[in-house]
Amino acid sequence: MKRSLLAVSAASALVLAGLIACAPPEKKSEGEKTQSGVNASEAKSAADFGGMDALVEAAKREGELNVIALPPDWANYGAIIKAFSDTYGIKVNSAQPDAASQDEINAANQQKGKSTAPDVFDLGQSVALANTAMFAPYTVATWDDIPAAYKDPNGAWVNDYGGYMSIGFDSSKVPPVTGVDDLLKPEYKGKVALNGDPTQAGSAFSGVLMVALSQGGSADDIAPGVDFFRKLKAAGSFLPVDPTPATIESGQTPVVIDWNYLNAAVTAKLPSWQVVVPPNAVVAGYYYQAINKDAPHPAAARLWQEFLYGDQGQNLLAAGGVRPVRADQMLQAGTIDKAVVNKIPVIDGPVTVPSPDQTEKATKYLADNWAGAIG
């Protein structure tokens, strides 16, 4: 149905009114006291529960875990959720799997104090760093394995996995892509798609940054990337379509700029789908894992962290084609599954990871110029 914005805002007003009217009086969910006398919602490590076994017990008593914005085909989250649920007998409620990072924060704010609020977040960089006040600091058992650059010193957030920007293409439909410049060739007319709008989605933002690097730009100067897309649009090559596994499999989007692990996931279903990380323009991005400080299931949320950063969780992530944050240490210690080692992309040469300041500057440029470039 067509919905007018008025109706939407009206509906949200009704929802608000409904919440006020129907919700039980807000009771601050402290969780139960742990053996060491700390509230579960304030526990900063498994030791605060009296050890890992006590944490597992506490989480089992809660019985549920609310996760949000974890697509089953993204970084192997489908399998991770199942493994967690099977191991501990905890029911995992996965809400809005396709939501964006900001939606996770919005959901936490809107459902604050209710049993449906998200327990844990998996966020893109800018959203995570803007909302650290909403996170409960926690250090997992494998904390020391995680390089300092990939965690908040207090444990408010920890990078869970990362990947590289890549170009995926269907080798049965288009000639092989070797670099970004290839995309301007006439063979790719009406074939190139970017995973989302870079003024909205973090992955698309990194895509434009990758293109900028290949065109002589830098993390400080994203303009050449926008210019390239302007040329791509003028040549009729840029598809204003949001690619999904469905559009790729049906052949609507034969060339897709996206994270390497998302492109790699397609290869499993479509063998002719190949993935290239442009050698002169390597952009890496890590996701941020954090616990909602108002988590309705504080112990389960902490157990989820322990599971993700444990060997099993990290191996499952690696099987999804991402680079788990403990990859280096696990390779050294030999605790990584042999079967998944090959799935972690090997990158030689410099890797660009934009700093929060650079990201902010670039997004401002995009907000002002992107619509005009591809409109």
Added chain:
Amino acid sequence: MLRRLRDALPLLPFLAVVVIFLIIPTVTVIVSAFFADGAFSLARIEALFSGTALAALWKSVLLSASTALIGAFLGAVLAWLIVSSPPTSMVRRAVISLCSVLAQFGGVALAFAFLATIGLNGVLTLWVQQVFGWNLAGSGWLYSLTGLILVYTYFQIPLMVIVFVPALEGLREQWREAAVSLGASTWRYWREVAVPLLTPAFLGSALLLFANAFAAYATAAALVSQGSPILPLLIRAALTSEVVLGQSGFAYALALEMIIVVAVVMVAYNALVRRTARWLR
């Protein structure tokens, strides 16, 4: 006094609904557009004059105006054809029922129907490609403003039929007979009697179509995923972006801008309807 209150009592639930659904949201939007962090500020309004926001406003107006005009003309012709057949005719009743359904057939279902027909992999696209070798989908025009114009027109025409048929029915046979008996040709009757009578209704209906297209969201949201070309999509972007943060204030300002445009249009619409009503009594 008491009696009046008692008479008004049955309206109370309606009043509650209006307050919750219309007044509170509107006031929230207006207040939030001018107050940032509890202090009066014009910063959010100023942001409306940035290049992106102005471009979105222009494209929204362009989209609404063009689909309103196309819809109004084609819808009026269709309505005239419908009215020329007798009221008992099955075809007439069938077409009017169909229009009532199609006028509400916007949204994701409609967007999907077009994607499946003339999208990049649409049935028609593939067939034409095979038979004639033409590429109907081009480089995805359906996913841009051009596509929106086509898709919006699809629900605008039936809406025009629904709102314009009563005006045509109000055109009394006696007026035509009177004109003819005074020696007017058919052409002259149309030019000097029918068209002047119908103009306010026509323009009013066109304005209604404009407002209808201006506020439509789901159809565009399902079709367009790049660049947020129109205002409703720009509001979505401001609310959900995970890259450019803290823009909910800007979304309020954009919503206020939309309310103002629609309010102006609806005031004009009401004025025209009042004029039309004189002839329909």
